[in-house]
Amino acid sequence: EPEVTQTPSHQVTQMGQEVILRCVPISNHLYFYWYRQILGQKVEFLVSFYNNEISEKSEIFDDQFSVERPDGSNFTLKIRSTKLEDSAMYFCASSSRDRDYEQYFGPGTRLTVT
């Protein structure tokens, strides 16, 4: 069964550094998402992406964040200058939208900012 994959599984970075989290969505999906989950808290929506542009973003997704689909298969989330409070699990998801808004989630990348 097709699945969403994410790399790396765990990333440790120093405050102020740039990080790029990578995702490979399911191949025939057209809608892509990033969510995050701070330890012990609920999953929060960050951004959705369709047709090579952001379709919706949350207030969390400020100018420090950006997304890109550089090559037709990968979907990346970049944090330009990480802060301690960016430490979280980041989930990528994708959807075909023809299955009742069902989103398929990747296993997540745990980002630790020190």
Add this chain to the structure above:
Amino acid sequence: AQSVTQLGSHVSVSEGALVLLRCNYSSSVPPYLFWYVQYPNQGLQLLLKYTSAATLVKGINGFEAEFKKSETSFHLTKPSAHMSDAAEYFCAVNFGNEKLTFGTGTRLTIIP
């Protein structure tokens, strides 16, 4: 305002007992409703979904949920808990836009 509420951040049940995890929503439009399960150090796995077909939805691992419009609820149940059901369960709602809105989660503990 559109919102999702999960009552009970922690639920403990004995092995073999009924599991009931509660989810209520507030919405001005017909929602799409989902339950996801998260095992320790893993991602989110879809248990089941409601998409305006049958109000009683059966999912994986013996779980089911019933959509009750009058009560704006989508509670998750399993007749007989198993040790392997210990996990965090999230109710999520799509209010017809781009994103899923998640509840705060319920940690299910199974007592041997």
